[in-house]
Amino acid sequence: MTHSFAGKRIVVGVTGSIAAFKVAGWVSALAKEEALVDVVMTVAATKFVSPLTFGSLSGRPVYEDMFSAEQEGTISHIGLSREADCILIAPATAHTIARLAYGLADDLLSTTVLAARIPVIICPAMNVQMYGHPATARNMKILKDFGYLVIEPESGLMACGEEGSGRLPEWEKVAEYVLREISAKDLDGQRVLVTAGPTREPSDPVRFLSNRSSGKMGYALARTAFRRGAEVTLISGPTTQQPPAGVELIKVTTAMDMHQEVMARYQDKSVIVKAAAVSDFRCATQSDQKIKKDRSSLVMELEQNPDILKELGALRDHDRQLLIGFAAESSNIEEEGRKKLLGKGLDLIAVNDISSSTCGFEVDNNQITLIDSSGVKKLLHTSKIKTADLIWDHVVTNKMLKPARP
Numbered sequence: 069m070t071h072s073f074a075g076k077r078i079v080v081g082v083t084g085s086i087a088a089f090k091v092a093g094w095v096s097a098l099a100k101e102e103a104l105v106d107v108v109m110t111v112a113a114t115k116f117v118s119p120l121t122f123g124s125l126s127g128r129p130v131y132e133d134m135f136s137a138e139q140e141g142t143i144s145h146i147g148l149s150r151e152a153d154c155i156l157i158a159p160a161t162a163h164t165i166a167r168l169a170y171g172l173a174d175d176l177l178s179t180t181v182l183a184a185r186i187p188v189i190i191c192p193a194m195n196v197q198m199y200g201h202p203a204t205a206r207n208m209k210i211l212k213d214f215g216y217l218v219i220e221p222e223s224g225l226m227a228c229g230e231e232g233s234g235r236l237p238e239w240e241k242v243a244e245y246v247l248r249e250i251s252a253k254d255l256d257g258q259r260v261l262v263t264a265g266p267t268r269e270p271s272d273p274v275r276f277l278s279n280r281s282s283g284k285m286g287y288a289l290a291r292t293a294f295r296r297g298a299e300v301t302l303i304s305g306p307t308t309q310q311p312p313a314g315v316e317l318i319k320v321t322t323a324m325d326m327h328q329e330v331m332a333r334y335q336d337k338s339v340i341v342k343a344a345a346v347s348d349f350r351c352a353t354q355s356d357q358k359i360k361k362d363r364s365s366l367v368m369e370l371e372q373n374p375d376i377l378k379e380l381g382a383l384r385d386h387d388r389q390l391l392i393g394f395a396a397e398s399s400n401i402e403e404e405g406r407k408k409l410l411g412k413g414l415d416l417i418a419v420n421d422i423s424s425s426t427c428g429f430e431v432d433n434n435q436i437t438l439i440d441s442s443g444v445k446k447l448l449h450t451s452k453i454k455t456a457d458l459i460w461d462h463v464v465t466n467k468m469l470k471p472a473r474p
């Protein structure tokens with residue numbers, strides 16, 4: 069699991085669209101992550117999915133009618149938004165979007181939104197023509213001007229048989245935006261560049277030199293930076309990781325590709341984190357044809373790749389840019405870490421202890437030792453996503469961030 073909603077309280081407003089069935093899955097996912105989900109349904113929504121379905125999945129009462137809710141002594145429209153971390157309206161129909169834009173307050177969902185002083189996230193879902201109508205466009209602009217976050221729908225084949233924009237996005241994407249809305253924005257205004265994964269150095273059309281990096285650690289840093297308010301670019305070697313929502317993803321293969329992309333992009337970044345496991349060497353020559361085994365031995369000449377991090381250490385602007393390196397070490401963690409911290413001109417190094425099979429390459433957990441000019445800090449052995457948050461916590465609490473752009 070790459071996110072955690074544990075203990076978060078989320079009002080999910082469901083309106084009358086066939087896409088309501090998808091949101092049942094979202095409610096289930098939130099409840100599994102131990103979020104408290106208060107589902108509020110419009111009358112039209114109950115025609116598509118029964119309140120019983122949402123109630124069974126959330127394990128909590130489902131709210132339909134403003135008056136019955138108050139009569140039964142359950143939470144009121146004011147209380148719903150006061151106690152929640154955010155309101156997520158999904159699917160949001162053209163009708164609901166119009167009612168919210170005009171500030172109507174004639175049912176529980178609209179009164180809850182009007183009374184809210186918490187983030188409101190809208191996921192429109194409707195027929196492509198309705199979505200493209202100027203009235204819908206105008207109403208969505210009004211909602212954005214209120215400060216609501218509108219997650220644009222996706223394109224594809226719709227339930228009505230037409231093709232185009234209007235489909236509800238996948239939960240994985242929406243979850244990242246919800247987390248960003250409800251997280252402390254302590255990286256707000258920061259432009260973060262993260263590198264992740266291995267590089268591949270080809271010897272012929274089918275073979276390459278590489279390493280065991282899965283990209284999990286670097287992707288976790290990119291995801292958490294986005295959630296904490298940063299604008300994030302991720303330069304990634306080949307991995308099977310899902311592209312993180314909201315993050316600019318640049319895919320590379322070799323160390324030379326990574327070098328080129330990093331050098332083209334680092335200058336306007338305020339934080340650079342090099343979590344990638346870059347091959348130190350590449351094949352001096354690459355065969356156009358598959359190398360045959362018509363010989364008893366094969367000697368391959370390797371040549372050194374540029375040390376991207378070391379170059380950045382010399383080039384970056386110390387007043388504007390924070391530089392964080394990673395290292396994978398199996399012994400003398402502190403000594404080796406310090407050598408790289410000083411040798412590569414870094415502000416902070418995160419050293420992976422790879423002597424244990426439960427951290428470092430490929431696995432979901434990590435145990436990191438942070439070393440900087442203030443000293444050494446051993447982090448908990450925990451998930452890579454939590455580790456990433458602990459690294460950002462360290463950067464924030466030690467006031468290592470450079471001033472954000474105006």
Ligand code: PMT
Pocket residue numbers: 265280281282283284285286323342343344345346347348373374375376377378392393394395396408420428429430431452
């Ligand atoms: O991807 P995962 O499976 O989640 O595993 C995570 C990880 C173990 C790959 C990652 O957390 C990590 O430790 N990355 C650095 C691995 C490493 O071996 O680094 P190094 O000691 O070779 O290099 C030190 C630093 O210099 C790194 O920041 C590296 O990105 C950088 N470097 C290295 C060589 C090179 N030619 N250019 C570089 O920029």
